[in-house]
Amino acid sequence: MRLIETTLQTGHYPYLGGVHGGNDPLLNYPLTGSGGRPPLFNFMAIFIGKALSPFLGLVDAVGYAMHFLPAIYGALLVIPVYFIGKLLFNSRKAGIIAAFLVGLIPVHLSSGHGSSYSLFDHDSFILLLLTTSIMFLIMSLKEENNKKSILYAALSGVFVGAITLVWVSSQYVYTLIAAYTLVQMIVDIFTSKINAKIVKTSLTTLITGYIISFPLFFIKLGIKPPLQFYIILGVAAISTIYLAIGKKKIPWIISIPSLAALGAATVAFLYVIKDTTNPLLRPLASLSKVIFGGVYHTKVSLTIAEAGTFGFSRVVMSFGPAVYFAAWFGAVLLIIRFIKKREKEVILFLTWFFIENYLLLSAGRFINDLVPHIAILCGFVCALILDKIDYKSLAKNIRGIGLSFRGLKKVVKLSHIGGILFITLLIILPNAYLAFDAAVPYGEKQKFADNKGMGAFGLSLYKEQYWVDALSWLSKQEANLKPEKRPAFIAWWDYGFYEVAVGKHPTVADNFQEGIPPAGNFHTATSENEAVAVMIVRILEGVCKEKGKIPQEVKNVLNKYLNENDTANITEWIENPEKAPSVGEPIGEKYDKQLSKKFRVRPENAIYHDSVKILANLSDENITWLYHDIQNITGKNIRYYGVEGYDLQIFNVFSFLADKSNVVQGAPEDDFLEVWYKGYEVSQTGQPIEREWRVNEIRNMSLEERKNIRITGSEIKYKPKFFETMFYKTYLGTPSQDNKLPYYPLPTYGMKHFSAEYISPVKYLSPYARLQSGPAPAVVIAKYYEGAIIKGKVICKGQPLLSQVGIYKNASIWGNNISIIHDNTITDENGSFSLISPAGEIIIKVNIGNNILKEIVFNDKNSSIYKPITEEEATRKTKNYTRNITIVIEPATIQGYVYNDFNENKSYETENDTGISNATITIQDQYYGNKYTVKTNKDGYYSVKNLTPSQYQITVTLNGFEIYNESKFLKPGNNFYNISRPKNATLTGITFYDKNNSGSYDKNEETPNTTVKLIYKKTNKIVSTTVTNKTGKYKFRKITPGDYILEAYRINNTTGMKEYEISEEIKLDENETREHNISLELAEVEIKGYTRYNNVTIGNVSVEFTGANIKNNTAEYNSTTSNNLTGYYNIKVKPGTYNITAYATKVENNKNITYTYEGTLVVNIADKPKWHNISLEKTMEQ
Known part of the structure; x- marks a missing residue:
């Protein structure tokens, strides 16, 4: 598009590259680049456009020409296909059927390298020119008249030249003709039928093509010969040897091995020079790389879909299954015919056919080049079937006997029916359906049978639409500058041509696969500095x-x-x-x-x-x-960065081509992500259990461990470093939670120097990137800014204010205007701050915590300070790129009423509600620590002025009870908070002893005459005391809501000691009636005594009380240590039967002494404190 546009503007075809052609300053920036695209294909669009311009206008006419010409070229392919079929098989029928089949081959209609309408690609034109060139070459080989034969060869050369003027890889057609010539000569030598016509035909074709395209070679290479010249030279040399062998009548048993040795030497020479830098040998070096490295031999080609090979089923379905297999059957028949007759045109066609199949095995993008071969060979098989079955005789017989059933039964054979069914049901109908699917764009398929059974083929323009929208925006930026002077755009290479054609800015990476290292390293950079x-x-x-x-x-x-x-x-x-x-x-x-x-x-x-x-x-x-x-010193700059949702899917490619990862080639992980397998494991019961495994977990498993594992898919899990990359921060931005993609995108969030200047509107959502809440925007374009400096102070009440200050810029995301933060800082002890700002109507927000104290929008065009930040300031192209501001935060005031909300409408109304006097209100700053206390007046009113806006803890105390305690943010200015006294709560329940250890109250477990105390936790003051009735029930009324402690116990009337007791916390809410049963525990009994040996006190003895192993024993383990000096011990234990053990070790007279004791003790419920002296036994070390 850019080449056509520039040609129309200047009258000259630009950017051919090389010695005289000049490079495109917008490609491969700032190195400049050129794909060296020859002019003929683009000139055809210009010529047709010019012809249509009186009817449509030049721009629309050229645009329509670019849309429909590839489809026309694809349609015109039927002409050379017809003639090749006719000439090759001496059958008009074969040619007609082959031409008919061209229109039924789906890959020819829908592929990006086919003949699709709207896709301005030269592949259909090249295929038309190549097939036409082969057609004239076949005519030359079959023609007996020498002059006509040379003329046909020259016409073939015209189309070879045309291919050279269209395709940068036109050396292919020279190589193809040279390969045929070599094969033909070997066959001739082997059969001792040397024919000078082969030499004349091949050289005439090649030289004619070279002469026609020589001006292009001269523009690009000057006087240096291209690879095409060396190919012609090689054919001429082989031809000389070929003719000499015929003239000298050298037998093939000598000549063919000699030629093989010469070929081996040539291949060895090419291998030696494959990495040469000699300018004269570089063309041969490029051929060498193809021979030894494959058609696609770079690391980049490992990441390109069209450079990969296709599966067999895809190849078959691209042509239609019956058509494809029939074509190969035709190829077998043609090989048999060659063996018998050795016809030159057959050798040419088979050479062409097998070379194209080799290319298809090398890269899937060559699949379209097989369209004429498949159509011709399948047409030949169909014609052969029709001839063998002899439908002419059938038609003649039917005319003779009429259309009666008896007559038809006599003349119609199963072969007649089988032939019709084969061609109709296996050839025509399936391919017609596939062709229909291929002809309908994806967006239109739902109109046909709800899209069922369709979708194997077809094209979509959605990606082009959203990129055109994005790049149209870009084209309006820096519109006052020439495109080559504008800041460059960096994105993945797929979008380079779009960008220079529509965006009209230089691009770092482009579709000629230039600029990939900087693009890959930029995408994967993990900081703005990088x-x-x-x-x-x-x-x-x-x-x-x-x-x-x-x-x-x-x-x-x-x-x-x-x-x-x-x-x-x-x-x-x-x-x-x-x-x-x-x-x-x-x-x-x-x-x-x-x-x-x-x-x-x-x-x-x-x-x-x-x-x-x-x-x-x-x-x-x-x-x-x-x-x-x-x-400044170089005059070069890169500022724009473009990303889209598809980049999320191919992020592995960025890191692979940046030489930072091998995940694309099967590594289990890299610095950015890890591959996990998903599936299930079959349990011993045969039930599938869903699981996931790291790649190395599966690799390290034995065959025995793997036998019950079924892997159903894989999943990418991102690492923290991925979320630091320029791609993620620019495209999605939102800080990740748990290393997962976010719910909502915030492009360029937290980036000081990059601002999201374009985000695709809601009508363009990405079909490739899905967040947790839905699709992400299709495209984000960010711009780099050195940044204007916003400096100043934040003050409140005349003093510096410690606060957070941030710079935000609004962006439209999914139709919503969202403020995205770019820089932020905490003010210092002087209240000072300094921030970096992008251009535009930026917003400064002053925060304390998550609360905004003030927002300042730079949108006042009449203010020198608060006008929008200019591009010159943000790019520091002006000396004055700093703005100094003082942000004054107004003090806060809080006022309101503490009241009884009698009508319970949660609003203070003087006519219905009453204020509460003498309530104490405490306001404490949660950030700065300042504390203020006031009391309400007789009307319940309170007011605190001249506060620093902040987060405050507000408590209200009335009669010793805290009736309100909440954290509130007090904004600058007036804050009105009316506080209603909470409604009282009621607490009731049953006290019980859980005899059966069920964990809850059961009948007959209640404990009457139990004292229950309600203690206010904050002051530890007893609020109320009650005694349970004969059913164990207790009740407290009119309780101020809050946190309390419940203490319950029952006294034994005989001993005066506690039988049961418990202490637990409880929170009561406003206006709540709480049913709460209190589970009592056995009250502990105090055990005390002395540890002695022979009435001598032994201190520091460990004493353990362990429950004896008897039924329904309520004893619980406890231990203590006796006093080191007095031997006195004191311990509280639950009632029950205990085994008591005591133990101590001493050193006496340099000998180890052990003191031990074992005994039992029964502790009854509500026992008074018990004395239990422990008499130790002594063991001396022998």
């Missing part, structure tokens, strides 16, 4: 490419903030990436040692890893100024 460091390194890369090295003036800027050694290192690494220390380091060794040996840090990433480590250690202020100065 992100800024990545941008610095990227700009230094651009300067190095432009100047050939890092200029001294740039080094001087680095030295201003770094020491000379760090500057020297960064400079050396950028100028020579191979010298970066981390080059060759294993990636993710601690997670998968074996895999880390295969994938190591590459130089292009090492310069980021190592340089960022140095730069990110700078303070925020220093790295901000370093980047600012680098921008």
